[in-house]
Structure formats: C-alpha cells, structure tokens
Amino acid sequence: MSTLAIDKAGPTRKLGSMSRDRAWALRWSYFFLILFAIFFLTPPVYMLITSLKSSAEISAATNPWWVFHPTLSNYVELLSSNQFLRFFWNSSIISIVVVIVTMLISIPAAFALARMKFWARPRSRPASSSPT
Amino acid sequence: MADVVVEQGRLVSSARPRKAVGLRNMLGRKSTVAFFLTLPLILLIVLLVLYPAFYSLYLATLNKAMTKFVGLGNFTFLFKRETFWMVVKQSCIFAITAVVFKALIGFIVAHFVHNIPGKKQRKWRGMLLVPWVIPPAMSTLAWLWLFDPSYSAFNYTLSFFGVGPIPWLGDTFWARFSVILVNVWYGAPFFLIMYLAALKSVPDQLYEAASIDGANWWQKIWHITLPMMRNIIAITTLFSLIVTFANFDIVRILTSGGPLDRTHLFATWAFQVGIQSSDIPLGACVSLFMVPILAVAAVFILRDVNKRGNEA
Numbered sequence: 001m002s003t004l005a006i007d008k009a010g011p012t013r014k015l016g017s018m019s020r021d022r023a024w025a026l027r028w029s030y031f032f033l034i035l036f037a038i039f040f041l042t043p044p045v046y047m048l049i050t051s052l053k054s055s056a057e058i059s060a061a062t063n064p065w066w067v068f069h070p071t072l073s074n075y076v077e078l079l080s081s082n083q084f085l086r087f088f089w090n091s092s093i094i095s096i097v098v099v100i101v102t103m104l105i106s107i108p109a110a111f112a113l114a115r116m117k118f119w120a121r122p123r124s125r126p127a128s129s130s131p132t
Numbered sequence: 133m134a135d136v137v138v139e140q141g142r143l144v145s146s147a148r149p150r151k152a153v154g155l156r157n158m159l160g161r162k163s164t165v166a167f168f169l170t171l172p173l174i175l176l177i178v179l180l181v182l183y184p185a186f187y188s189l190y191l192a193t194l195n196k197a198m199t200k201f202v203g204l205g206n207f208t209f210l211f212k213r214e215t216f217w218m219v220v221k222q223s224c225i226f227a228i229t230a231v232v233f234k235a236l237i238g239f240i241v242a243h244f245v246h247n248i249p250g251k252k253q254r255k256w257r258g259m260l261l262v263p264w265v266i267p268p269a270m271s272t273l274a275w276l277w278l279f280d281p282s283y284s285a286f287n288y289t290l291s292f293f294g295v296g297p298i299p300w301l302g303d304t305f306w307a308r309f310s311v312i313l314v315n316v317w318y319g320a321p322f323f324l325i326m327y328l329a330a331l332k333s334v335p336d337q338l339y340e341a342a343s344i345d346g347a348n349w350w351q352k353i354w355h356i357t358l359p360m361m362r363n364i365i366a367i368t369t370l371f372s373l374i375v376t377f378a379n380f381d382i383v384r385i386l387t388s389g390g391p392l393d394r395t396h397l398f399a400t401w402a403f404q405v406g407i408q409s410s411d412i413p414l415g416a417c418v419s420l421f422m423v424p425i426l427a428v429a430a431v432f433i434l435r436d437v438n439k440r441g442n443e444a
Binding site: 025026029030032033036037039040041042043044046047050058059063064065104105106108109111112113116 | 163165166167169170172173176237240241244245247248256259260262263266271273274275277278283285288289317320321
C-alpha cells in the first residue's frame, strides 16, 4: 500500500521501485523454477536412488525416497554380466554406425539442396553455382 | 525448353568448339550432379517412407488371413466396433490435453528462465532439459515404478496428507491422468527450449516502447510476446501434436492399453490388433486413420504460417 503511494508521489522514487519489482520477479522466478525442476527431476533422481537399494530394502516398507543401506552391488552385477556388456557394445555400434550413415546421406543432400540449382527451381541462383 | 535457351546463351558467350561445350555443359549444368548428391536421400525416403506407406494401404484392403482382397471391408468393420470410436476419442483427448499442458508449462517456464540473469540460465536450462534427453522408454520405467501399486512412492508421500492410496494405473480416470502426466513431463522441455529461443529473438525495444506507453505485463504478453512468437508456437504445436498423437512407448509401457482398453491410442491399439492378435490388415487400417486427422491439423495450423511468410 505505502509503496504504491510513494510510487505515485515522486518520479525520483520510480527507479528504486522498479529495481525492487525486478528483484521480486527474480525471486518468484527462482521459486517456480525450483518447483518445476523438482517435477522434471523426480523420476531420474528416484531411478538413481532405487538403483542403490538392495532388493530386501525395496520390499521392506521404508521411506521409498531415501536409501538407508546404499549398495553398489546392482552396478557390480550388471557390469560383470557378459550379457549386459554385449548390449552395451550393441548400443555403441548402432549409434556410431547410424551417425556415420546419416552424415554420409544427409550432408551431400543438404549441400545440393541449399547451394546448387535444380530443374525445379530455376530462379534461385546462388553465387557458388554460377557457371564459369 | 528453358534449359535449351539458357545453354544457347552460354554457347554464344563462351564461343568454344562445339564438342567440348557439349561435355562441359553436361558437367556444368550441375542439376545432374545435384540430383546425384540427393539420390541417397531420395532412395532412403522411397524405400523407408513411401514404400511402407503404400504397402500399408495395400495391407488394409486384405482379409485377416491376408489371402483375399476385401476392398473397404476392414474399414466398415472398424466403424461398427465400439472400441474403435473409444480409441478415436481417447487419442484426441490424450493428444489435445497433453499438447495444451506441454505448451502452457513450456511457455511459463521459458518466461521464468528468461527472467533470470544470463550466467545461471545455462545451468537451469540444462536441468530442465533432462526429461527430454532420457530415452522415453527408460524414463517411463521410472514412472512405472513411481506408480507401482504396492511400492508407489507417490502414494507413500500422499499418505502423510491423509489422502488414500490412489490406483494410479488401475482406475480409468487415473490411468489416463498418469499417461498424460508422463507425456507432459517428457514433452514440456521441448516447448521450453523452442519458446526460450523465440523469447530471446523478440527485440527489447518493443517492450521498452510498451512500458513507456504504460502497458502492464498482460498487455505486453498479449500484444508483443504472443504475436512475435506466433510462428514458432504454431510450428511447435503442430510438431508436438503429430508426435503425441502417434505416441506409442509411454502408453505401451505404463498401461499397455490400460484398464479395459481405456488408455489405448491409435498406435498402441494398432499394435495390439495388428501384431498381438495377428490381424495385420486391421492394424494397418487403424494406423491409417492417423493420416487424415493429422492432415487436417497440419492444414489448420500451418495455413497462417505460410500466409505470414518467413518472419520467424
């Protein structure tokens, strides 16, 4: 209430009130950003927490949001299983080959579509494709 | 015809012996070279997009054993099934609600991120983009675990507030709610990043001019931000509508159709009918229904963008 009155009273105060407004806007921004970050990060964090639990702790009805006896046994088991390493290898091979093949196909096409002339578009003639 | 004229003009200007010119023109025309450079892409699209599309058109006209041509028999059969109309309704509810909430959340969060000073923006942006980076099949498994009937972490938290255990994936309403929630969670960061880029491209002078004219924040949003972001909003919405409408993995993993088919979408139902009950023609038929609906949406949303040219 009083700030409003001061606002209208003198134009010299205007600058101060604006920066104060901005500070409040910033505070509210952080508040809501934290809320949204919690919403966005809950599943991955929960996944991480659960990955540190043993099966016994999962089936015991304790607080699911916290791990009381953290263990790395799940990770050890995964990384020492041949099957999982095989899957890991498959994923790497697939992603590498996919990227290479995509590049090989799309780079020439992108260059041709952007920089060269086609029968279908006779009017656009970039400098690089002008006949010598 | 036009090509010939152009070549004759060049022939006159270059004034070289005839044979060499013919060869040079072949190479120099570049259209051929350009065509060969795009050939792999064209082949890829023909093989992996056009051929399957027409093959599914063909499949949709066969009978269940895929031995006889039945014309539109599959379609008339679908129209008589109640489940089909339920799936149509559910797909529309799912896609529209999810896209609206994604757009709203994206818009609001983009404003908040835009508000805070530049150095910290990158950290927040990275944090808020996490859902979009995780493969949806993986993150949906985490959600499935959060919704789990006996170990549900949500129900555990809610029990402190005296809210009874909610059957997240067992009840019709809550199952639809959960599926949409997960989809919003997965898709909102995409809107966030698009809208943030759009916000940054709006010139500051417009806002300064508006505040000199005494506009409040709502007028600034309505008369400056929204018109400036219009094209990006339209394109993002269309893109997300298509992806959401064709969503498969989230529904498949969370409910796989849900209590009594109440969360089936076109894609999951087509999978169920076509692959699991091995009636491939009918499944192809179901999946073909996505085409006209999405085409209508594309026309409505992109009509305006084309009219306004390349402002964005």
